[in-house]
Amino acid sequence: MNDEQDTPTFQRLAPTQIALGVRLPPHLYFVVSAVFHYLGPAFAVLLFARVEPLGVAWLRIASAALIFAVWRRPWRYFLQQNVAARWNIVALGVVLGCMNICFYLAIDRLPLGTVGAIEFLGPIALALAGTRTRRNVVALAVAVAGVWMLTHVRLAGAPIGFVYAFANCALFMLYIVLGHRAAKDGDSEGIDRLAAAMLVALLLVMPLGLHDAAAALVSPGLLAAGIGIGVSSSVIPYVCDQLAMARLPRATFALLLALLPATASVIGIVVLHQMPEAIEMTGIALVIAAVTLHRASRR
Numbered sequence: 158m159n160d161e162q163d164t165p166t167f168q169r170l171a172p173t174q175i176a177l178g179v180r181l182p183p184h185l186y187f188v189v190s191a192v193f194h195y196l197g198p199a200f201a202v203l204l205f206a207r208v209e210p211l212g213v214a215w216l217r218i219a220s221a222a223l224i225f226a227v228w229r230r231p232w233r234y235f236l237q238q239n240v241a242a243r244w245n246i247v248a249l250g251v252v253l254g255c256m257n258i259c260f261y262l263a264i265d266r267l268p269l270g271t272v273g274a275i276e277f278l279g280p281i282a283l284a285l286a287g288t289r290t291r292r293n294v295v296a297l298a299v300a301v302a303g304v305w306m307l308t309h310v311r312l313a314g315a316p317i318g319f320v321y322a323f324a325n326c327a328l329f330m331l332y333i334v335l336g337h338r339a340a341k342d343g344d345s346e347g348i349d350r351l352a353a354a355m356l357v358a359l360l361l362v363m364p365l366g367l368h369d370a371a372a373a374l375v376s377p378g379l380l381a382a383g384i385g386i387g388v389s390s391s392v393i394p395y396v397c398d399q400l401a402m403a404r405l406p407r408a409t410f411a412l413l414l415a416l417l418p419a420t421a422s423v424i425g426i427v428v429l430h431q432m433p434e435a436i437e438m439t440g441i442a443l444v445i446a447a448v449t450l451h452r453a454s455r456r
Contacts, residue, residue: 183404187413190397195273195421197390198264199428204382208373210261213383215366216373218257220387221395222359225352232356234349246350249335250357256328257391258362259321266318268431273421274304274440275322279330280414283407292450300447304418306440333414336398337407347399355391419444 201213208216225231235246263272277300336347373379402410419441425431433441 181400183401184413186397186401187405187410188416190394190401191414191416191420192424193389193394193397194417195269195424196428197386197388197394198260199269199424200382201261201386201390202264202269202429204379204386205265207379208383209369210265211258211362211366212369212371212373213366213386214257214261215362215370216380216383217261217387217390218254218355218358218362218366219370220384221391222355224388224392225355229349229352231349231352235353242350245335245338246353247357249332249350250354251361252328252331252335253354254358254361256325256332257358258365259325259328263318263321263325267322269425269429270418270422270431270433270437272322272325274418275319276326276329277304277414277417278323279326280333283330283333296447296450299443299450303440303443303445303447306436306443333402333407333410337402337410347403348396351395351399355395416444 197217201217204213235243238246260272260276263275336351370383373383405413422431422433422437422441426433
């Protein structure tokens with residue numbers, strides 16, 4: 158094994174990279190993640206006219222896995238870990254793969270804002286579990302009210318869409334728990350584990366989505382669109398999640414996810430022209446108010 162491989166990954170980072178990661182506030186990483194978390198899927202919805210949802214999900218995961226493989230060479234990291242760490246990576250990969258599949262099948266049937274609101278219901282339970290003050294309980298109550306306004310408006314039709322949406326919600330909660338385990342050892346460790354998990358996710362979705370993605374593989378335009386969705390949906394937001402998780406308590410990160418329904422609704426308006434009703438706009442306002450009201454508990 159050469160010297161570069163013997164050196165921990167975080168020590169191989171340039172000092173300017175380490176300084177930049179420490180200097181930037183964790184909430185900034187979260188905002189970037191929140192924007193790209195739904196910007197990529199919004200473009201994916203537009204691609205559904207040419208490629209089936211499972212095919213788009215495969216393109217997203219495959220392109221992200223390839224980028225992480227070139228960037229981090231995660232197989233080296235995986236082989237250096239003990240059995241327990243490897244199983245954590247496999248578990249995160251399975252969750253990522255299943256979560257992406259359920260998410261795309263949901264947004265194929267429901268508005269992006271509705272799926273975003275349902276997606277938050279799991280993380281809010283994590284935020285409640287980590288709450289220690291009366292102020293945070295009030296913040297959670299306000300957030301629940303906002304999410305209810307965003308969700309109940311469209312609880313009609315497409316029942317299978319809601320099955321996928323709530324399955325995605327449960328998987329997203331597991332992603333937060335496993336993602337925090339990956340991030341606890343620092344930025345570089347978390348990103349390396351994420352990169353290895355993305356390869357596991359690719360193996361999982363390969364038999365499910367490769368056939369549907371075949372049309373894009375022979376079309377340069379569709380292939381480029383699929384790669385763009387992978388970068389904006391899986392590479393940028395997941396890396397930013399790791400950088401934020403490494404600096405924020407899990408309960409704080411979970412409550413900040415209340416921004417996701419609002420972000421999804423705004424992007425749905427701008428990209429997909431899915432105009433929310435007045436009650437949904439009120440729900441968005443309540444969600445933002447809850448995030449503002451919340452105070453991070455001390456570690």
